[in-house]
Amino acid sequence: xxxxxxxxxxxxxxxxxxxxxxxxxxxxxxxxxxxxxxxxxxxxxxxxxxxxxxxxxxxxxxxxxxxxxxxxxxxxxxxxxxxxxxxxxxxxxxxxxxxxxxxxxxxxxxxxxxxxxxxxxxxxxxxxxxxxxxxxxxxxxxxxxxxxxxxxxxxxxxxxxxxxxxxxxxxxxxxxxxxxxxxxxxxxxxxxxxxxxxxxxxxxxxxxxxxxxxxxxxxxxxxxxxxxxxxxxxxxxxxxxxxxxxxxxxxxxxxxxxxxxxxxxxxxxxxxxxxxxxxxxxxxxxxxxxxxxxxxxxxxxxxxxxxxxxxxxxxxxxxxxxxxxxxxxxxxxxxxxxxxxxxxxxxxxxxxxxxxxxxx
Ligand SMILES: *Cc1c(COP(=O)(O)O)cnc(C)c1O
Numbered sequence: 001x002x003x004x005x006x007x008x009x010x011x012x013x014x015x016x017x018x019x020x021x022x023x024x025x026x027x028x029x030x031x032x033x034x035x036x037x038x039x040x041x042x043x044x045x046x047x048x049x050x051x052x053x054x055x056x057x058x059x060x061x062x063x064x065x066x067x068x069x070x071x072x073x074x075x076x077x078x079x080x081x082x083x084x085x086x087x088x089x090x091x092x093x094x095x096x097x098x099x100x101x102x103x104x105x106x107x108x109x110x111x112x113x114x115x116x117x118x119x120x121x122x123x124x125x126x127x128x129x130x131x132x133x134x135x136x137x138x139x140x141x142x143x144x145x146x147x148x149x150x151x152x153x154x155x156x157x158x159x160x161x162x163x164x165x166x167x168x169x170x171x172x173x174x175x176x177x178x179x180x181x182x183x184x185x186x187x188x189x190x191x192x193x194x195x196x197x198x199x200x201x202x203x204x205x206x207x208x209x210x211x212x213x214x215x216x217x218x219x220x221x222x223x224x225x226x227x228x229x230x231x232x233x234x235x236x237x238x239x240x241x242x243x244x245x246x247x248x249x250x251x252x253x254x255x256x257x258x259x260x261x262x263x264x265x266x267x268x269x270x271x272x273x274x275x276x277x278x279x280x281x282x283x284x285x286x287x288x289x290x291x292x293x294x295x296x297x298x299x300x301x302x303x304x305x306x307x308x309x310x311x312x313x314x315x316x317x318x319x320x321x322x323x324x325x326x327x328x329x330x331x332x333x334x335x336x337x338x339x340x341x342x343x344x345x346x347x348x349x350x351x352x353x354x355x356x357x358x359x360x
Contacts, residue, residue, distance in 0.1 A: 002319070005341075010193040012335055013340055041235050046238055050236070050241060052245045067181070079201065080107070083144070086221070092140050094140040100151055101146045101171070128285055128286055130157075130290045141164070142166070143165070143166050145166070148292050149292065153285055154290040165209055167185065168188075172193040174189035174202065175195055178257050185206045187203075194294070197243050200241055203223065210227060220233075270345050271334060272284065274353060281301055284298045295333055298333075299330065311351075312324050320347060
């Protein structure tokens, strides 16, 4: 077997141990005589998986009891619309615009005709940082941030304080560091970057906030529908939730989210050091104080597209894939989510150092 190091932004790497366990039980799930994929979502066999996934998220992410954990479909992009549909009270909704994903969330609130207020943006400087001053009003219906900007490689080190409910799109950094729930009222994430396969969307929402949901929101788009039925109102993405449960078990075996965070810091430091010590051969996109631990976006000096393409090709030949930067900023991007091993990052850093020496 020869597996590559997958630096792709999403769907992204899944721990090998998880894939192997899923493979082992794929055809006959723990002696039940059928695959978990084939099991009714109303069966005891599936329910155990569902409850295990929910229980492990609550335990490891330390989700307080006054929050519901939901498994939805439609990806993070559906949340761009569900959040305003459910949480708007007819007043203003406020955003910090830190890149494409925030912009898409802003677009949906505009489509719904809400009073949209962008209080801060880093657009002018190519989304290379998280704004220093983010002045959310305490009386906004809600305040909205994207905790990690997958494309630009920037990440909040602290969430802004506001008395308005804070909504966080954590699609690309969920489960990568402990969450301060005193600041967050609704957090959502498509699973396919840091939590599992595509098809599951995790929503963690304060119960209190659900009192806002108005009668004119269709059933499938109401948080309350899914909260009241424990995410079993209709058929949930059962196989994805199973893989998510295995990933949570894997995190637990690694020592929990604090231990994962430490590993993430070490991995990111290896890459940023390689960039910083390259005598300007590599240029990181994000300003230092906004650097993401999950997505490292960088260029080669003078945005030399030919050299960048050569490095991507060389990496691919050496078993490292997914390094081409997003089309909006070019260059390279190494996504180093929880599942990326330190060995993978070390292999990339070795190649980068060698390439810089040869092409300086
Ligand atoms: C990938 C991504 C999305 C979009 O997720 P989908 O599940 O494809 O809709 C939204 N926000 C962020 C931060 C992302 O990285």
